[in-house]
Amino acid sequence: MQSTDTTDHMEQTQAMQPAPYVPPPSGAPRKTIVALTWGQPFVWLRKGAVDLLAHPGIAAFYGVAFCTMAIVLAAVFRAKPEYTMSIASGCLLVGPFLAMGLYEVSRRRELGIAPELGASVTCWDRHLASMGLLVLVLVVLELLWGRASLVVFAVFFNTGMPSTTGVLQAVFNPQNWEFVAAYAAVGGAFAMLVFSTAVVSIPMILDRDTDAISAAITSLEVVFNNTGVMVLWGLLLTTLVVLAMLLPWSLGLLVVGPWLGHASWHAYRGSVAWPAESAVAGG
Numbered sequence: 363m364q365s366t367d368t369t370d371h372m373e374q375t376q377a378m379q380p381a382p383y384v385p386p387p388s389g390a391p392r393k394t395i396v397a398l399t400w401g402q403p404f405v406w407l408r409k410g411a412v413d414l415l416a417h418p419g420i421a422a423f424y425g426v427a428f429c430t431m432a433i434v435l436a437a438v439f440r441a442k443p444e445y446t447m448s449i450a451s452g453c454l455l456v457g458p459f460l461a462m463g464l465y466e467v468s469r470r471r472e473l474g475i476a477p478e479l480g481a482s483v484t485c486w487d488r489h490l491a492s493m494g495l496l497v498l499v500l501v502v503l504e505l506l507w508g509r510a511s512l513v514v515f516a517v518f519f520n521t522g523m524p525s526t527t528g529v530l531q532a533v534f535n536p537q538n539w540e541f542v543a544a545y546a547a548v549g550g551a552f553a554m555l556v557f558s559t560a561v562v563s564i565p566m567i568l569d570r571d572t573d574a575i576s577a578a579i580t581s582l583e584v585v586f587n588n589t590g591v592m593v594l595w596g597l598l599l600t601t602l603v604v605l606a607m608l609l610p611w612s613l614g615l616l617v618v619g620p621w622l623g624h625a626s627w628h629a630y631r632g633s634v635a636w637p638a639e640s641a642v643a644g645g
Contacts, residue, residue, distance in 0.1 A: 394635040395583050398591040402632055403598055410625025413468045414617070420467055420479050421620035427460050428619030432612035458497055458564050462486045464623030465565045465630075472631070485568065492567045495574035500560060507552035514545050557596050558585040565630035584633045595629060 414421045463482035470477045486493055562584050563577035585592045599622055606614025 395587045396633050396635050398588040403595040406625045406628040409628040410621050413624035414621050417477055424620045425616035429612055429615040432615055459486050461623050465568050465627040468624050468627035489567050492574045503556050510548045558582050562630040565627050
């Protein structure tokens with residue numbers, strides 16, 4: 363009898379407990395991460411070139427902006443290397459907004475809408491909250507990157523930070539291969555993290571007006587699901603930018619900057635498919 367009473371009491375207690383919370387299903391469109399082929403990055407570059415040639419005036423505006431940032435950064439590095447990270451942070455703040463203008467041009471062309479310089483310059487104002495949070499994350503990563511680089515320098519140069527000339531001599535001195543390897547490993551890890559966070563997140567914010575966290579997670583998913591192809595894409599971007607900056611006054615960025623901006627939009631469109639868009643996104 364006592365056992366029956368105990369069982370009834372337990373059943374009554376369980377019945378009085380609230381049901382476990384089950385979160386409602388997400389109302390966001392279900393995306394699909396596209397399986398990329400090794401040739402896709404070159405398709406994105408070709409499409410970016412088509413966009414650039416279709417609107418050379420708009421491309422020239424953004425090319426001058428990118429070239430100016432590179433000139434200022436190089437001048438600060440030569441004159442006051444201690445301020446280089448601060449100026450780089452400023453460029454990192456401005457760069458995504460400039461890139462979004464190029465994405466807007468490519469987006470309009472894709473939709474059959476005539477691109478306009480004014481609309482591309484102000485397209486970010488409708489996504490200011492998401493863009494602000496994402497840029498803040500990128501700036502924090504860049505500052506951590508700078509701090510980690512200083513730690514590497516402090517470990518290998520215990521007599522103090524070298525001058526600009528000393529930095530170049532240290533990098534290109536074969537005897538300092540341990541420093542170069544450590545510096546490259548730290549820089550490569552942070553560069554990959556920044557690239558993985560931003561590679562499709564900014565165009566996704568423009569395209570879908572999504573929040574920064576969802577966009578960053580999607581960007582990481584694209585890299586994790588297509589690691590080899592996205593590493594190739596990152597190497598292509600880096601190589602083209604370096605080659606552009608080897609020209610006097612970094613004049614190569616007048617063309618390469620807008621070209622890669624347009625191509626990055628097509629990288630997003632080729633990597634993330636939305637409902638009823640699989641054929642378009644697949645390229």
